[in-house]
Amino acid sequence: xxxxxxxxxxxxxxxxxxxxxxxxxxxxxxxxxxxxxxxxxxxxxxxxxxxxxxxxxxxxxxxxxxxxxxxxxxxxxxxxxxxxxxxxxxxxxxxxxxxxxxxxxxxxxxxxxx
Amino acid sequence: xxxxxxxxxxxxxxxxxxxxxxxxxxxxxxxxxxxxxxxxxxxxxxxxxxxxxxxxxxxxxxxxxxxxxxxxxxxxxxxxxxxxxxxxxxxxxxxxxxxxxxxxxxxxxxxxxxxxx
Numbered sequence: 001x002x003x004x005x006x007x008x009x010x011x012x013x014x015x016x017x018x019x020x021x022x023x024x025x026x027x028x029x030x031x032x033x034x035x036x037x038x039x040x041x042x043x044x045x046x047x048x049x050x051x052x053x054x055x056x057x058x059x060x061x062x063x064x065x066x067x068x069x070x071x072x073x074x075x076x077x078x079x080x081x082x083x084x085x086x087x088x089x090x091x092x093x094x095x096x097x098x099x100x101x102x103x104x105x106x107x108x109x110x111x112x113x114x
Numbered sequence: 115x116x117x118x119x120x121x122x123x124x125x126x127x128x129x130x131x132x133x134x135x136x137x138x139x140x141x142x143x144x145x146x147x148x149x150x151x152x153x154x155x156x157x158x159x160x161x162x163x164x165x166x167x168x169x170x171x172x173x174x175x176x177x178x179x180x181x182x183x184x185x186x187x188x189x190x191x192x193x194x195x196x197x198x199x200x201x202x203x204x205x206x207x208x209x210x211x212x213x214x215x216x217x218x219x220x221x222x223x224x225x226x227x228x229x230x231x
Contacts, residue, residue, distance in 0.1 A: 021191035030214040035222075038222060042118075042205060042222035043157075050217075062177060092214030100145060100164055100212035101172070 006089060006108040014113050019076040021108040026052070030092045030099065033063045033103030034074050037107070043090055081114045118223035120206050126229045127196055135191045135226045139208030146189050147220060148181055156207065161231045163189065164212050196230045203227050
């Protein structure tokens with residue numbers, strides 16, 4: 001079964017607005033990563049947050065992590081039409097035997113209208 | 115190479131045929147991953163390789179699926195006796211180390227789109 005689940009499944013906003021996507025996971029993790037996928041292409045890494053971190057920023061991206069709730073959020077500020085893509089969270093379950101297995105959620109499809 | 119290279123980019127085959135998908139990772143990356151993505155869905159983990167360690171095959175959906183990584187570099191994913199439900203995009207990714215260790219992140223290839231008729 002998938003480790004992560006994103007919410008909402010789809011999001012449509014106007015250019016300039018902020019977009020927030022949420023991710024919930026089931027087991028303790030080593031880190032949580034967010035990736036972006038443009039239609040018909042491979043995934044591109046956006047940001048990684050470790051299990052002992054609570055918030056991280058990268059440009060217009062802000063990621064939070066709440067390990068007590070097993071959830072993370074990705075905020076994109078001042079969205080642009082070029083941000084239109086699918087966004088996935090991915091986690092590595094904690095435990096020496098699972099250190100390498102990066103499990104992806106189902107993704108959130110974001111549409112930013114110009 | 116500069117990125118992860120996958121071939122073929124598109125493959126159409128008939129049900130029952132065998133297919134091989136190739137992945138050329140970034141030079142120096144010790145970890146290599148295969149995922150499957152059905153239309154409009156998330157990524158399904160298939161297998162990963164790390165250096166000379168035994169691969170984690172826990173995601174392979176059936177014994178028709180197998181993968182090899184030769185010389186710690188190029189990997190081949192083989193699907194025997196293909197079925198229509200095998201139709202998907204197969205994504206390969208590589209990383210300097212295992213995803214759960216430190217801050218290792220995955221670099222993905224563009225994928226191989228498999229269509230089984």
